[in-house]
Each structure stands twice: as C-alpha cells, then as structure tokens.
Amino acid sequence: MTAPLLVIDHVSKRFPLKATLGDKLTARLSGRRAGGAVHAVTDVSLTVAQGEVVGIVGESGCGKSTLGRIVSGIYAPTEGSVLLDGQPVASGREEHVNKLTTRVQMIHQDPFASLNPRMKVGETISEGPRTHGLVPASEVRAKTRALLDQVGLEGAYADRFPHQFSGGQRQRIAIARALAMQPDLLVLDEAVASLDVSIQAQVLNLFLDLRRDLGLTALFISHDLSVVRHVCDRVAIMYLGRVVELAPADELYAKPEHP
Amino acid sequence: MTAALDVKGLTTRFDTRAGTVTAVDDVSFSVEPGRIMGLVGESGSGKSVTGFSILGLIDEPGRVSGGQVMVEDTDLRTLSPDALRSMRGRKVSMVFQDPMMTLNPVLRIGDQMAMAVRVHEEMPQAKALERARDALGIVGIPSPEERLAAYPHQLSGGMRQRVAIATALLHRPAVIIADEPTTALDVSIQGQILAEVRRLADETRTAIVWITHDLAVVSSLADDICVMYAGKIVERGTAEEVIGQPRHPYTRGLLDSVPGQHEPGARLPQIPGSTPQLSHLPSGCPFRNRCPRATQVCTTLPPFTSTGGHSVLCHHPLEVS
C-alpha cells in the first residue's frame, strides 16, 4: 500500500480567549497567566489516501470546520502537524499563517459570501492560476471557459458578476475556482448545506462526476449524515473537538455508536 | 369544524426596478384548530412572504394586493392598522428563524415576556410573570422559574427558540405562524422542538403554519402540506398524500433528490435548472421549463385539479397508483 496523501497527525487547535485589561491586571497581581483558551480541536489524527473521500460529521461547534481550515492552511495547528505528501501545508502560527501549498483548495459553505462581489467570475477563477503561473497568460481565457464548462456553466458567463447567479450556480463557480488550482486535495466545508434540496442534488452530482473524471481526493465536512453517506468512502464523526468514531460509510449506517 | 385560519386568494406584489413581481400569487389554504400545516418551498418560492402577508407585515416596496385572511371570522385584511396590531400577538403570533429577532438582548426573559402579556391584557406584573412561567413550561423548558431571570445570551440557541415559541403562546393565539424556526438548530435539538410543537398543537388546539424548506421536517411534523413554487401553491394535501404519493412533478423531483434513499455514490435524480427569478417567469406553468413532463399545453396556466382533498396545479399530474 502506498503512503497516504494527507496525514493529520495529533492535531490540536486552541483559540486564546481575548484577555481584557482587568483580566491582565488580576493575572499580574496574582502571578498567573492571563486568559484561557477554547479547545476547538483536540488530538485528531486522520489519514486520507489518494482518491479517497473522507467525510467529517458533527454538530455545530464540534470543531469540524476548524479542522477543515487547518487542513486548508488557513489556521495553523497549535500542536501536531498536517502533511500533504510529507510536506507541511502551512507555516507560521496564530495570526500570521503562510500557506505553503496550492495543492489543497477549499470550498466554503456559503457561496454568497465566498465570492468577491466586485470581481467578475472569470477573474475570480483565473487569478489563482495566473498569480502562480499555472497557466500561460495566453491560455487563461480558454482555460477559464473550460473550467466553467466543466462545472456545467456557459463559458460566456465569465464576464458577469457573482450577484447575477443563483446559489447553486455560485457554488459551481466556487468549485471551478478551486479546480483551477489543480489541487490534489479538496476540502469541502458544508459545501451543499446552504443550497435548496433540488440544487443540492445538482451540486452533489457535479461532485460525484468530478470525482469520477478527475479522481479527486477530498475531505467532505457536513452536518448531514445522509449526504456524507452518499458521497464518502469513510466517515469520521467529531464530538467536542475529538474524532469519536471512524468507519467506512456503509458500516456507519448500520450501527451508529455515538449520539 | 371551522378553520382557525382561512386564506383565500392572497396576492402580494413588489415593485422593483425590473417591474412589478408577484411574490405571492393567489394563495389559498386553511388550517383547522390543532392541526399543523407545512408550507414547503425552496428559497424565493414566496413561502416566507406568505407568512408576512398573513400578518400584514409587508413593507414598501411590497403590498398585499388582494385576498382574504380569515382568523376566527375576522378578515385581517379589512382591519385598521391599530386593530391589526391588537390581533397580532393575541390572536395570531409569529416565530422567526432567528429568535433574537423577537428577544430583546438587554431584558430578562421574564420581564420581556410579562411585557408582551401586558401589552394586550391589563394585569399585575406578578400574574403576568406567572403566565410567562407557564408558557415556558408548555414548550418543555426545564425549571422555568429560573429561566425567567435569565438574559437571552445565557441561553443556548435551542432554548432561545423555545422562549420565542413560548412568547408566541402567551395569549393562547388561535394561529401561530412559524418561519423556519428550526433551520439554524442542530438536528437533535430540532427533533426535540418538533416533538414539543406537535404536543403543543394537540394540547392547546392552536393551528400552526410551519414554513420550511426542509421536506424531512414537515413529513414528520405536519398534518397537511402545501408546496409552493414561484409564488404559487402547486400541490396541497395531507402529509401522507403529498409525501407518499406526490402528484406534481416538482414535488416528486424534490422528494427524489434527497440523498439517503439511494445507492451511495450513485448520481442523484435532479431537477434541472435553477429556481426562477420572479421577474423572469415563463408564461403558463412556472415550472414548465424545468419539468420533464412539459408539453405545449403547459404554456397556459394549469387549473387546480383535486382528487378528494389532494389538489395539484398541473396539466400532467402524476397518476395515483
């Protein structure tokens, strides 16, 4: 068996609570350190093999989105490491994180918030590959059109602004933006949660098609067990920051062991 | 039995830059005491606007331009603004998706609930607080006495929504209109609240209009279901009829596209296209350009056809097997 693509190794994330001046004073006087911390993710280890889709399920506040952001290189873990092909995803800590790789791309929950409202969708899709030199300048337009086509939108829509599109169409644009970076791993954070049922099915189908055609590897974060069961190979269930259960998707349905 | 809420031909229009759009188009339904009516639709279907229109809470540039809203033999549409205000909260209440829309963050739960009581009924504070405590008890809040002294931020999202429902209950209204009240909550909390609401409808005989986009919620909660699409009710019937034997292609498509009933990894049946803009509706049946059964005749508005209480707005309804 080959080495897994993504290794999440004993990752924890604490967010320091903002200490007020009063807290700092009392801490100084009593000789203790100021401010506590919120444990968002505690000691999570997980691997994702090439071509595998792993679901992460849990209720709101269980730390699943924080984990997704750590894998995407938006947050740095307080402890532990995230390695993609043996290389760290990001460096730095706390507020100043430097993302080191373009090979992990994220798709956010709310397509109304995740697209810059003042940028044409064509530019939104193409700016990443352009700044990283993934596509020669002469081919940018053609490539953008091809991507729009791939996610089921007309290439001519590249010149429009996000607010002219419906939620489902925007989520397709967000997917095209992620695919433009030719990622090895996609992180989908509740990517269909804010969509209407009929549109959700369309986007899930798109995801399934892309997975089949491109052999996508993905971390699929959702609160909806039925969605996760439908698209994932394995499912991790998170509760209060920890992974409490990890099982193949079909087994999980048979015997859910945790609330 | 007379209906607690009887809506006939309700129509609401909005004046926009793109012209006048009809957000609620000739909507009719009725809810009997103690029954829960699920008003289901996707975003932009006009389900929330219907709720606001019933209560006369439509602001410029919108206006309710026609129809009747009968609550216990009073037509809300004919009332003066003052009379309507005295009906709201007393005879008809509303529960919103975000409980903080009704809760004042700087007042204790008890104080604001007592205030809500005394707006419509003169009574001493102590008695009003008692009423508030009882209402909290009805919605299944443990140790309601202590909760009265709490501020909204001290409660969890689920608890806040229960308080909002309790507030809506204070005057034992004939009708409660609930607009996506559990959408923001976790599944397990949602389940608890749905159970309380069911019990509440049975015990207090309140008629409830439950507005939601979630078919799973209504199928477990509602007695009757209205499916809305592009401002129109396209299918109406009991929950068993609509969920079990949908007759409108749109309802069928919605039900089919829910994952979980299909082979994992298989493509889901999907409705093509996107929810239409109200300003760019096709002529005739609004669903026709997404519908697999559409024919030439669908360019004309289909009639409502009924079998028993089960009605459908379609030229080519699915056969009842």
Next chain:
Amino acid sequence: MTDAVTTPNIAPDEPVGPPVETRVTRLKNFWSDFRQSWVAIGALIVIVTLLLLSFGAPLVAPQDPYDMAMLDWLDAFLRPGTEGTGGYVHVLGTDNAGRDMLSAILYGLRTSFTIGLSAGALALTIGITVGLTAAYFGGRIESVLMRIIDLQLSMPAILLALVLVALLGQGVMQIILALVVAQYAYFARTTHGAATVERGKDYIEAARSTPLPTHRVLFKHLLPNVMPPLIVVATVQVASAIALEATLSFLGVGLPLTEPSLGSLISNGFKYIHSDRYWLSIYPGIFLMITVVAINLVGDQVRTVLDPRHSR
C-alpha cells in the same frame, strides 16, 4: 397519459437577473437612484456650476485679481452694482484695493477647490493604506496604528492644522500638507471599520487560502469592497477641508491676499464690516457656505443610495 410528451423543452441553466450587467449599468442604476432627490440634484448642479466658473475663472471673470497692474485705487470700495473705471459693472462691488469682488471670489473658489480636492485625495490615499494595513494584519500592528488614530481624532482638527501651518509657514502646499495630516485619520478609521467587517468574510479567506499574495488580497479583494463608505466620507471631508482652509486663512495663518482664497477674502473684508462695507466679507462668505452645503447635500444622497438597506 393521453397527450404524448413531445418536447421536454428544458432550458439551460441561465443566470438570473438582467442579462448583461457591466460597470456602466451599475453606474446607471446609481444615477437613477441618485436622481430621486431633487435637493441633491440641485446641489450637484450648484457644485458643477461653481467648479466650471472657478476653474474657468480666467475666461469668465471680468478681471484678473492677481494682476496688480489692472487694479485701480479709484475703484476701491465700490458698492455692488456700480460701474468702475474698467467700464463694466462690479456686480458684487470692489474691495479696498479696487479688486472686483466677483472675480476675486471666483479665483478664490478655484484655490479653495484645488486645496480641498488635493488634500482630500491625498488624505484618502494615506488613510486607506493605514486603515487597510491595520485591519488586515491585526494584532500589534492594528493596536499601534489605531491608537495613534484615536489619539489624533481626540484632538480638534483645526488645532492640529493651526500648529502645523505655524510650523510649516504659509503657502498652498503647506496648507494642503496640514489638511492631509489633520484629515487622514477620518479616512483611516472609516477604512478600518469597514475592512474589519469585510476581512472576516469567506471571500477574503478564500483568497488567502488560494494562496494569493498579500498585496493582491488587500487591493483587489478588500479595497473594492470598502470603497462605498469611503466615497461618502470623502465628499464630506472635501467640504470640511475647504471650510478648514477658509478658517486658517481667516485666522491669518493660511494664504496671503495676493493668492486669494475664500477665507482670506472674508478675513480681508472683516476689517471693514463695521463701516457698512458688508460686501467685502458677506459675498465670499455666502459662496463658501453654498459650496460647503452643496457638497454635503450631495454626500448625503450618495450615502442614502449606497446604503445596502436602500437598494431595491
């Protein structure tokens, strides 16, 4: 089924909304909303007229008030409406040196506009840079920058400008510099406020996680989305820069009378206001007031139109 399903005419997934929206149509929409207020339209017409008249002063004004050779002592203190030695009517009278007041006001207005607009533009640029930097990087950088801004905003702008002009000396450049220092803080605070809201949104996170270089996130993603409130502040600040310059000149630390601005004209005339020669001060004062009020009225309507709650 009786009638066969002939054409399942399923339309392609079309975008919603108007078919093509460009920056031009956005501008058109802005204009059609702006037009709703007659007061604002009137104010805009006033501003445009004043701009044309003042920058076209060499062509429009009957006299060049800078040219001492054209001034005649015999014309001093002519009442409004009298004809002078130049053979034309001094509509707004003349001053103690025989300057035609109307000409002086138009040239003065030109100076005021120049100072107001350039100070506004410079302050905007600096303010945006400071505000964006503070909001985007957060942490210690944000604390330090914003404390400086707060400190500065706690002092009256006029006081700061007075001290600076006293240090720098008189002249257009010096005044502009003083005004920029006094005003950039307002832009910085507004930018910071708007940018703190925007930086938390997903599209910024998406841009950062691509990853895109910092300058691109700042100027292509963050900046365009904080512009609307800044445009409103900018109009108000231009008006206040004009008023501030007039105040400085009136107090005698601004521009000399050889380079007339509205403030120095008012100041000059003030000496004679008790000798019934009201027109020396009153007319430049009226022009100053009209200008400032008109700019503020336009700014007010821009605020209304850009307010997201207003949009239809």
